[in-house]
Amino acid sequence: MTDTLLRPRRSVLYMPGANERALEKAKGIDADALILDLEDAVAPDAKPEARERVCAAVTSGEYGHRELAIRVNGIGTEWHEADLAAAAQAGPDAVLVPKVNSAAEVLQLVTALEKAGAPEKTALWAMVETPVALLQAAEIAAAHDRLTVIVMGTNDVVNETYGLHVPGRNPVVLTSLSIALLAARAAGKVILDGVYNDVKNLEGFDAEARQGREMGFDGKTLIHPSQVEPANAVFGPSDDEVEHAKAMISAFEEAKAVGQGVVTYNGRMVEELHVRDAQRILALHEAITAR
Ligand SMILES: CC(C)(COP(=O)(O)OP(=O)(O)OC[C@H]1O[C@@H](n2cnc3c(N)ncnc32)[C@H](O)[C@@H]1OP(=O)(O)O)[C@@H](O)C(=O)NCCC(=O)NCCSC(=O)C[C@H](O)C(=O)O
Ligand SMILES: [Mg+2]
Numbered sequence: 001m002t003d004t005l006l007r008p009r010r011s012v013l014y015m016p017g018a019n020e021r022a023l024e025k026a027k028g029i030d031a032d033a034l035i036l037d038l039e040d041a042v043a044p045d046a047k048p049e050a051r052e053r054v055c056a057a058v059t060s061g062e063y064g065h066r067e068l069a070i071r072v073n074g075i076g077t078e079w080h081e082a083d084l085a086a087a088a089q090a091g092p093d094a095v096l097v098p099k100v101n102s103a104a105e106v107l108q109l110v111t112a113l114e115k116a117g118a119p120e121k122t123a124l125w126a127m128v129e130t131p132v133a134l135l136q137a138a139e140i141a142a143a144h145d146r147l148t149v150i151v152m153g154t155n156d157v158v159n160e161t162y163g164l165h166v167p168g169r170n171p172v173v174l175t176s177l178s179i180a181l182l183a184a185r186a187a188g189k190v191i192l193d194g195v196y197n198d199v200k201n202l203e204g205f206d207a208e209a210r211q212g213r214e215m216g217f218d219g220k221t222l223i224h225p226s227q228v229e230p231a232n233a234v235f236g237p238s239d240d241e242v243e244h245a246k247a248m249i250s251a252f253e254e255a256k257a258v259g260q261g262v263v264t265y266n267g268r269m270v271e272e273l274h275v276r277d278a279q280r281i282l283a284l285h286e287a288i289t290a291r
Pocket of ligand 2: 155
């Protein structure tokens with residue numbers, strides 16, 4: 001597995017690029033990654049100032065282990081080109097582009113990042129959040145190696161499909177999440193679940209985060225500091241999971257040594273593929289511990 005895939009992204013916190021207090025506060029929040037937003041969370045008049053603010057935040061070097069992404073305004077908006085140029089110069093870990101609608105747009109964005117002088121370490125992250133994008137998710141995810149992370153935008157999915165936000169998420173949202181997840185996995189990319197809007201409802205947040213983990217998401221995008229710790233707990237392997245993975249690998253290795261390709265551990269069948277998943281869990285645990 002590559003370093004990019006293994007980097008912990010259990011908790012990925014958005015913050016409005018115009019909000020100096022939030023940018024300052026984020027230096028002490030235990031999120032794996034921060035998305036400094038220039039899109040939805042920033043009013044049109046505040047965008048130029050927010051752009052300067054987030055670029056200064058990125059170049060400050062004051063965010064420690066946290067992976068930093070700048071979310072620029074989408075292709076075709078009046079701010080997109082200036083955002084992309086400034087972000088490329090600041091050189092965050094990633095530039096996140098909302099509402100990416102085709103593989104051709106991914107290639108266009110990669111070219112634009114190169115032309116703007118983005119350092120090699122700056123990856124492209126793309127939001128899949130429109131019906132047209134979801135229907136081409138596989139092509140988008142596989143379009144270029146510089147695209148490493150797919151980010152779900154479930155507010156836009158609900159908006160564009162005229163659906164409703166309901167506990168457990170409506171079937172169209174679940175279908176969208178499934179399609180994007182399959183596309184990301186087919187292309188070997190990381191995928192992050194969408195945000196949970198009801199900031200005061202931590203029980204609801206926990207249920208939605210667990211649903212995302214069960215589906216296979218690598219982590220969840222967040223909008224409030226109170227969501228960080230629960231996301232880290234849900235998406236990080238627990239001590240029990242780590243012990244279970246180690247014991248399962250040992251049981252399988254013992255069986256293999258005497259020529260068996262399958263064994264039962266704790267009453268359940270274990271084959272090579274289960275061992276690979278256990279190794280992935282241990283590698284994620286090590287990456288979290290090493291931070
Ligand atoms: C949702 C909020 C507007 C709530 O704000 P507020 O009521 O002010 O929160 P609190 O008073 O509880 O804040 C407590 C302290 O925490 C700091 N804070 C709050 N949010 C953040 C944050 N995101 N990052 C860092 N710090 C944060 C406050 O400054 C307070 O600090 P202190 O002064 O020391 O007490 C607000 O949380 C918020 O703006 N959240 C982010 C909103 C956002 O970025 N939205 C855009 C991304 S979501 C999206 O677009 C999804 C996608 O595209 C889709 O389609 O789904
Ligand atoms: Mg959106």
